[in-house]
Amino acid sequence: xxxxxxxxxxxxxxxRNESVVVASGDDCAVLDLGGPEFVLFKTDAVVEGVHFTxxxxxxxxxxxxxxxxxxxxxxxxxxxxxxxxxxxxxxxFDPERIDRIYAGLNALASLHGVAIVGGETTKNPGRxxxxxxxLGTVGKDKCVLRSGAKADDAIFVTGxxxxxxHGWHLxxxxxxxxxxxxxxHFNIHAMIDLSDGLASDLRHVMKASHVGAELLARAIPxxxxxxxxxxxxxxxxxxxxxxxxxxxDFELLFTVTSKDAVPLLxxxxxxxxxxxxxxxxxxxxxxxxxxxDKDGVRPLNVHGYTHFEKS
Amino acid sequence: xxxxxxxxxxxxxxxRNESVVVASGDDCAVLDLGGPEFVLFKTDAVVEGVHFTxxxxxxxxxxxxxxxxxxxxxxxxxxxxxxxxxxxxxxxFDPERIDRIYAGLNALASLHGVAIVGGETTKNPGRxxxxxxxLGTVGKDKCVLRSGAKADDAIFVTGxxxxxxHGWHLxxxxxxxxxxxxxxHFNIHAMIDLSDGLASDLRHVMKASHVGAELLARAIPxxxxxxxxxxxxxxxxxxxxxxxxxxxDFELLFTVTSKDAVPLLxxxxxxxxxxxxxxxxxxxxxxxxxxxDKDGVRPLNVHGYTHFEKS
Numbered sequence: 088x089x090x091x092x093x094x095x096x097x098x099x100x101x102x103r104n105e106s107v108v109v110a111s112g113d114d115c116a117v118l119d120l121g122g123p124e125f126v127l128f129k130t131d132a133v134v135e136g137v138h139f140t141x142x143x144x145x146x147x148x149x150x151x152x153x154x155x156x157x158x159x160x161x162x163x164x165x166x167x168x169x170x171x172x173x174x175x176x177x178x179x180f181d182p183e184r185i186d187r188i189y190a191g192l193n194a195l196a197s198l199h200g201v202a203i204v205g206g207e208t209t210k211n212p213g214r215x216x217x218x219x220x221x222l223g224t225v226g227k228d229k230c231v232l233r234s235g236a237k238a239d240d241a242i243f244v245t246g247x248x249x250x251x252x253h254g255w256h257l258x259x260x261x262x263x264x265x266x267x268x269x270x271x272h273f274n275i276h277a278m279i280d281l282s283d284g285l286a287s288d289l290r291h292v293m294k295a296s297h298v299g300a301e302l303l304a305r306a307i308p309x310x311x312x313x314x315x316x317x318x319x320x321x322x323x324x325x326x327x328x329x330x331x332x333x334x335x336d337f338e339l340l341f342t343v344t345s346k347d348a349v350p351l352l353x354x355x356x357x358x359x360x361x362x363x364x365x366x367x368x369x370x371x372x373x374x375x376x377x378x379x380d381k382d383g384v385r386p387l388n389v390h391g392y393t394h395f396e397k398s
Numbered sequence: 399x400x401x402x403x404x405x406x407x408x409x410x411x412x413x414r415n416e417s418v419v420v421a422s423g424d425d426c427a428v429l430d431l432g433g434p435e436f437v438l439f440k441t442d443a444v445v446e447g448v449h450f451t452x453x454x455x456x457x458x459x460x461x462x463x464x465x466x467x468x469x470x471x472x473x474x475x476x477x478x479x480x481x482x483x484x485x486x487x488x489x490x491f492d493p494e495r496i497d498r499i500y501a502g503l504n505a506l507a508s509l510h511g512v513a514i515v516g517g518e519t520t521k522n523p524g525r526x527x528x529x530x531x532x533l534g535t536v537g538k539d540k541c542v543l544r545s546g547a548k549a550d551d552a553i554f555v556t557g558x559x560x561x562x563x564h565g566w567h568l569x570x571x572x573x574x575x576x577x578x579x580x581x582x583h584f585n586i587h588a589m590i591d592l593s594d595g596l597a598s599d600l601r602h603v604m605k606a607s608h609v610g611a612e613l614l615a616r617a618i619p620x621x622x623x624x625x626x627x628x629x630x631x632x633x634x635x636x637x638x639x640x641x642x643x644x645x646x647d648f649e650l651l652f653t654v655t656s657k658d659a660v661p662l663l664x665x666x667x668x669x670x671x672x673x674x675x676x677x678x679x680x681x682x683x684x685x686x687x688x689x690x691d692k693d694g695v696r697p698l699n700v701h702g703y704t705h706f707e708k709s
Binding site for chain 1: 404405407408411412413414415417418420421422423427429431432433434435437439440441442443445447448479480482484486493496497500501504507508511512513514515516517518519520521522523524525527529531533535
């Protein structure tokens with residue numbers, strides 16, 4: 088049983104109440120606590136040996152832990168507000184290392200106006216685990232879900248994809264400003280952040296929206312490192328496969344009606360001249376994920392990284 | 399360096415923003431997100447080998463993980479709203495065990511109207527760790543902090559204390575209804591839940607309120623198990639010491655002006671006839687914690703359990 092199967096099994100049993108707008112199944116939970124905006128609520132954990140190594144500079148560990156959650160707030164077009172930090176540490180922790188974890192975390196929090204309002208340290212014999220709980224807000228008419236994609240929508244991604252393990256997974260920029268700009272200027276039908284890999288995350292949108300999709304192979308933006316590694320190592324993934332499946336890109340994938348595609352690209356270039364934006368395909372009424380390349384159209388069966396596979 | 403020293407060192411460096419009413423240093427963070435009530439925000443983690451054992455029934459692990467957070471919401475006189483659950487699991491996890499963790503957690507959540515709105519599973523090689531992130535709400539004029547205790551206040555505790563390890567730490571009832579009743583009917587000056595032990599937690603109130611306290615030894619309510627163990631094992635803590643220092647009682651400690659003490663006890667007996675409420679001493683202008691017993695008054699130097707002591 089992997090994470091997806093486990094979540095599918097547990098989800099119907101979870102209690103609800105009248106505050107819940109969106110529970111599990113999107114990038115964040117969405118709550119109506121009676122205020123002028125919805126409250127976004129998200130947790131995410133990074134674990135030594137899984138998401139970083141004992142050699143990773145502590146500043147980058149703290150930064151990554153928070154950045155992953157910020158990316159989920161971005162995917163709802165929200166604004167992050169406050170975070171709690173759970174540090175689970177081996178008994179022989181080094182206080183200087185913890186200071187450095189917080190230095191990385193605090194710097195990114197300050198940049199995005201996020202208050203760190205507490206948390207706890209607890210023991211976790213053997214390895215460091217950092218769990219972040221994040222609150223954000225979003226206008227009640229501005230929240231973008233995974234479930235709004237429509238047939239013939241254009242599919243866009245920000246940045247470049249693949250090969251994140253060669254550094255980007257520690258250094259990525261959560262696309263908060265970009266997401267709010269998109270939502271302020273266009274009717275974004277559906278949005279998700281790319282954490283599991285393009286192929287997997289697009290499937291999440293397809294499932295939530297009850298649609299299919301067709302990707303255009305030559306339009307998929309591939310990160311330089313994914314190409315370099317493929318050239319240098321014969322055993323490495325081909326670059327396109329890396330872009331489809333590597334995960335931890337933390338770019339935005341979103342869909343808009345096709346007539347918005349050109350004005351959106353034009354506006355984007357003016358607002359974010361240094362960040363690529365690519366139209367990589369279209370949403371289809373026909374279910375399933377397909378890839379179009381020079382040889383025609385074929386079903387795409389590769390998946391991105393699925394967490395927690397038993398092996 | 400222990401947890402208290404570590405937090406003291408980190409706290410001044412944490413970023414803030416204009417939403418923060420209370421950051422770290424109380425049972426929950428308190429935020430003003432522009433709604434009619436304050437938002438309470440709390441995380442708490444339980445770890446195998448620290449807060450439960452591999453033999454603990456999974457239902458009780460899930461229940462305890464949530465109950466600890468609910469107790470913190472109670473300490474602010476708040477109402478819990480929604481939770482996210484982070485399950486960090488060894489690779490060879492047993493799906494049935496996870497179902498049972500959720501069964502215990504869901505039952506307690508339903509009882510208190512708490513929605514479980516998602517979370518994640520992640521790997522934690524070696525042991526189970528459960529972190530709960532909890533949101534609650536509290537009327538802007540109803541929130542009770544640790545910092546409001548005043549000289550000559552009466553100090554109360556609910557229930558009985560000590561020996562929690564013999565079962566209560568898994569079965570305790572978060573005092574949510576009791577706390578809201580208290581705040582609705584009396585001007586509660588300060589409140590905290592007893593997690594680290596009476597002596598330690600009262601010191602948190604004293605520090606936040608810039609006061610001292612005097613406890614009356616014979617008034618401190620001792621749990622039956624703490625007395626039984628002391629009788630059975632000569633090496634066990636004397637019962638009063640257990641009540642002062644054992645921790646994980648998850649009862650409420652609060653202070654009110656002394657003239658409210660008798661009406662409060664009378665009203666409590668009517669509302670909660672089966673739950674003891676004890677007046678255990680008074681707040682003093684003189685700093686420090688003192689214990690009055692048959693031999694007179696002496697400084698109390700024992701501490702409750704301090705998390706994360708290096709040894």
